[in-house]
Amino acid sequence: MKHFLTLGLLLTATGAALAQAPAVADTVTATPAAPVNPLTYYGFVDAYYGFDFKHPATNTRPGFLYSHNRQxxxxxxxxxxxxxxxxxxxxxxxxxxxxxxxxxxxxAEDPVFKHIYEAYAGFRPFQKAWLDVGIFGSHIGFESAISKDNWTLTRSLMAENSPYYEAGARFSYEVSPQFTATALVLNGWQNIRETNQAKALGTQLQWKPTAQLLLNSSTFLGNEQPQDSLRRRRFFHDFYLTYAATDRLSLAAVFDIGTQQSAGRQGSDTWHTAAAFARLKLADKLSGTLRGEYYYAQRGVVISSLQPAATDADFRARGGSFNLDYAPTDHVLVRVEGRYLNAENAIFQQHDGRATNQYGNLTTSVALSF
Known part of the structure; x- marks a missing residue:
């Protein structure tokens, strides 16, 4: 579920220290700096090959994986x-x-919109504030759609099943160099086109008390059912922290929890998920990342269906991965990752036609950015 918004907010929260300019003699006139070009371009290509162990006769990975989902x-x-x-x-x-x-x-998006990564316009209504309207990266989550910006090649289960992008209006305010607050009005939970007459609300708070520590809190509230369905509100909260323990070791912890009003029974369906990351710089151009994660969704809410049936089984899975990154230049990243998942129920298909509760894969990638 994930995006350039997270990186942009990290830079905003950090701020920048201004260096003291050297003294200049009264008789010397300093030459003004040339203006920086406000128009920039960017590009990114992530080519990959994945292999699933004991895979069935298909090139598609399990349906709840959306990034690097071919094998x-x-x-x-x-x-x-x-x-x-x-x-x-x-x-x-x-x-x-x-x-x-x-x-x-x-x-599920209209063909006119599905190839838009971002398209927004914004301005400063006053100092230290921005108002943006359009399509942009999600305010939710530690991981984004751009794989090179993530600590691991493949995304965690929580990222895959929460928004990567959103459409609406975003107002952000820099309270201080260490603290940024954002409020959003959205069409919905990762949808560009509106699916009903209701609008969703979101918030994001980012605090960087030290140069090593970042804390993030993001929320979502909205009705995600089609217009001809009964209204069922969804509330979701995402929390994560990152910590640079040393020059070589970085740590991250993520916890999400959500609830949605049930269909066909009283009460709500809930889901919660967590992940922990440890990234170690092994050499000048080589690093490795360990990830551990779990995911629980009552009656499979969100992860398998927006409208789970009363008889649906709960979704429970846990697993881990190890990722090696090699960056021969600033613009190229070569990655190899092995991953293992274990589910409570036999939800993974095998080549012999039987179902199992275990799943493993290997994914390799070469990414170019400019």
Missing amino acids: NEFTVNQGLVGLRYDDGRVRGAVGLHAGSYVAANYA
């Missing part, structure tokens, strides 16, 4: 090009993308 196939997870404009008072962006991630994650 035994050389393909592109995401190819992205875009433009951004920011002169300090006005900003905006347009980015287009395609790939297996787009085909899986934007399957």
Whole structure:
């Protein structure tokens, strides 16, 4: 579920220290600095090959995995090009993308919109504030759609089943160099086109008390049912922290919890999920990341269906992964990751036609960015 918004908010919360300029003699006139071009461009290509152990006769990975979701196939997870404009008072962006991630994650979107990565316009209503309107990265989660910005190659179960993108209005305010607050009005839970007459609300708070520690709290509240269905409100909270323990070791912990009003019975269906990451710099251009995670969804709410049946089984899974990254240059990242998941129920299909509760895969990727 995930995005450039998280990186942008991290930079905003950190602020920048101004260096003292050297003294200049009265008789010397300093040459003013050349203005920085407010228009920039960017691009990203993530080509990969994945292999599932004991896989059935299909090239598709389990349905709740959306990024790098093809196996035994050389393909592109995401190819992205875009433009951004920011002169300090006005900003905006347009980015287009395609790939297996787009085909899986934007399957329900109108064809006119599914290849839009971001498209928004914004301005400063007053100092230290921004108001953006359009399509942008989600305010929820530690992981984004851009794989090179994530600590691991594949996404955690929590990221895959929470929003990667959203459409609406976003108001952010820098309370202090260490603290940023954001409020959002959205079309819904990862949908560009509106599916009903209701609007969703979101918040994000980011606090960086020290240069090593970042704390994030994000919320979502809305009705995610089609217009002809009964209203069932969904509330969701995402919390994560990152900590640079040393120059070589970084740690992260993420916890999500959500609830949605049930269909066909009283009460609500809940889900909660957590993940922990440890990233270690092994050499100048080499690093490794360990991830452990679990996911629980009552009657499979969110992870398998927006409208779970009263008889649906609960979804429970846990697992881990190990990721190796090699960066031969600043613009290229080579990654290899092994992953294992264990579910409470036999939800994974095997090549012999039987179902099992265990799943393992290997994914490799070469990513280019500019």
